[in-house]
Amino acid sequence: MTRHALPDQMIQAPSNQGTTEGYMPGFGNDFETEALPGALPQGMNSPQKCNYGLYGEQLSGTAFTADRPERTWCYRIRPSVKHSHRYEKIDLPLWKTAPHMPQDVTSLGQYRWDPVPHSETGLTWLTGMRTMTTAGDVNTQVGMASHIYLVTESMKDAYFYSADSELLVVPQEGRLRFATELGLIDVAPQEIAILPRGLVYRVEVLEGPARGFVCENYGQKFDLPGRGPIGANCLANPRDFKAPVAAFEDHEVPSTLTVKWCGQFHETKIGQSPLDVVAWHGNYAPYKYDLRTYCPVGAILFDHPDPSIFTVLTAPSGQPGTANIDFVLFRDRWMVAENTFRPPWYHKNIMSELMGNIYGQYDAKPQGFVPGGISLHNMMLPHGPDRQAFEGASNANLGPDKLENTMSFMFETRFPQHLTEFAAKDAPLQDDYIDCWSTLEKKFDGTPGQK
Numbered sequence: 315m316t317r318h319a320l321p322d323q324m325i326q327a328p329s330n331q332g333t334t335e336g337y338m339p340g341f342g343n344d345f346e347t348e349a350l351p352g353a354l355p356q357g358m359n360s361p362q363k364c365n366y367g368l369y370g371e372q373l374s375g376t377a378f379t380a381d382r383p384e385r386t387w388c389y390r391i392r393p394s395v396k397h398s399h400r401y402e403k404i405d406l407p408l409w410k411t412a413p414h415m416p417q418d419v420t421s422l423g424q425y426r427w428d429p430v431p432h433s434e435t436g437l438t439w440l441t442g443m444r445t446m447t448t449a450g451d452v453n454t455q456v457g458m459a460s461h462i463y464l465v466t467e468s469m470k471d472a473y474f475y476s477a478d479s480e481l482l483v484v485p486q487e488g489r490l491r492f493a494t495e496l497g498l499i500d501v502a503p504q505e506i507a508i509l510p511r512g513l514v515y516r517v518e519v520l521e522g523p524a525r526g527f528v529c530e531n532y533g534q535k536f537d538l539p540g541r542g543p544i545g546a547n548c549l550a551n552p553r554d555f556k557a558p559v560a561a562f563e564d565h566e567v568p569s570t571l572t573v574k575w576c577g578q579f580h581e582t583k584i585g586q587s588p589l590d591v592v593a594w595h596g597n598y599a600p601y602k603y604d605l606r607t608y609c610p611v612g613a614i615l616f617d618h619p620d621p622s623i624f625t626v627l628t629a630p631s632g633q634p635g636t637a638n639i640d641f642v643l644f645r646d647r648w649m650v651a652e653n654t655f656r657p658p659w660y661h662k663n664i665m666s667e668l669m670g671n672i673y674g675q676y677d678a679k680p681q682g683f684v685p686g687g688i689s690l691h692n693m694m695l696p697h698g699p700d701r702q703a704f705e706g707a708s709n710a711n712l713g714p715d716k717l718e719n720t721m722s723f724m725f726e727t728r729f730p731q732h733l734t735e736f737a738a739k740d741a742p743l744q745d746d747y748i749d750c751w752s753t754l755e756k757k758f759d760g761t762p763g764q765k
Contacts, residue, residue: 412458478530
């Protein structure tokens with residue numbers, strides 16, 4: 315890994331406003347933070363004149379009339395209309411948006427890829443995005459896309475936001491910094507970041523090359539799943555999510571802002587950094603989360619529960635109980651179920667499952683699913699353990715066993731996931747993956763008893 319020098323640091327709120335790490339704990343909280351004392355109005359949102367000559371502006375993530383509106387009031391050096399000028403369409407050919415169904419690509423099948431290799435060409439967050447699958451329709455704000463990012467260079471006087479989507483970022487290699495309008499978020503493998511729709515940011519490489527996974531959510535934003543009988547504790551606890559404290563920069567330098575809108579990319583030239591929010595308050599903000607704080611819940615007597623028990627975040631759909639997207643985590647945990655086949659069972663279901671391996675070995679696929687790799691099992695296609703996993707689990711001594719050195723995840727959606735040309739033709743597809751089930755044996759012989 316190579317460490318990279320960063321541009322001038324943003325002016326950040328004092329650490330006593332959040333944790334000692336410069337973050338504020340909580341999920342969906344109404345936060346308030348200021349990088350200069352007295353910059354945040356008290357008792358009202360829109361005073362006639364803001365302190366320091368700042369402009370008051372609201373960033374809304376939901377309709378004003380939502381049951382619980384999500385919005386943040388920003389107090390900035392310039393209103394964001396000064397960070398927007400005439401736009402020119404640009405081409406980022408490897409970042410695709412649904413609906414995207416190439417005619418010469420077959421998405422029906424069980425697929426697996428080796429890690430997408432790094433390029434010798436320098437790549438930024440925008441030029442290094444590689445779309446693997448798309449689902450749904452961005453124009454009706456349903457569905458998602460899955461991407462691999464390859465980043466070797468920081469964005470220099472360049473900024474981005476997506477009007478289409480919220481981004482869930484899952485690093486697998488290297489460390490990134492998201493310098494956002496609302497503050498700084500640093501992420502490394504075994505952490506995630508959530509970047510809201512409409513939030514402006516710049517991506518810097520702290521340690522590279524960097525590679526990871528992105529779930530682009532076109533629909534309702536990610537939320538914590540309903541816990542039901544599980545109760546108030548375990549899974550992803552709200553206090554472990556971290557929102558940044560206010561940080562701003564006042565740089566007058568020629569810059570570019572790229573906007574993703576309805577699957578197209580548009581660039582505008584501006585004369586300064588748009589990261590000029592000196593203070594803010596609200597509940598629409600970016601987060602980071604350490605996946606090592608996820609507390610899994612599972613069977614403690616018999617049977618293997620549905621993988622939904624490992625949901626970290628869910629993006630709801632209009633159909634109760636069926637998600638637009640579930641983000642599911644498979645991390646180290648104790649296996650104690652008696653008289654039970656402990657790995658995931660064979661199944662086909664209504665959801666389409668894209669899995670990624672962050673590190674270690676996934677218990678249902680001990681061979682071939684390497685860190686940085688991806689697999690796709692589309693809706694209503696059967697899948698499950700390979701022969702090695704089946705035989706090992708069927709004949710194992712079922713004493714308590716700790717599953718260690720493993721962290722994989724799943725982007726699961728109710729929509730079919732369509733392969734892009736890159737996924738089908740350029741990414742390192744494992745042509746022999748389908749053969750992992752070919753050696754499964756017929757064990758039926760017509761007599762009772764276990765075989």
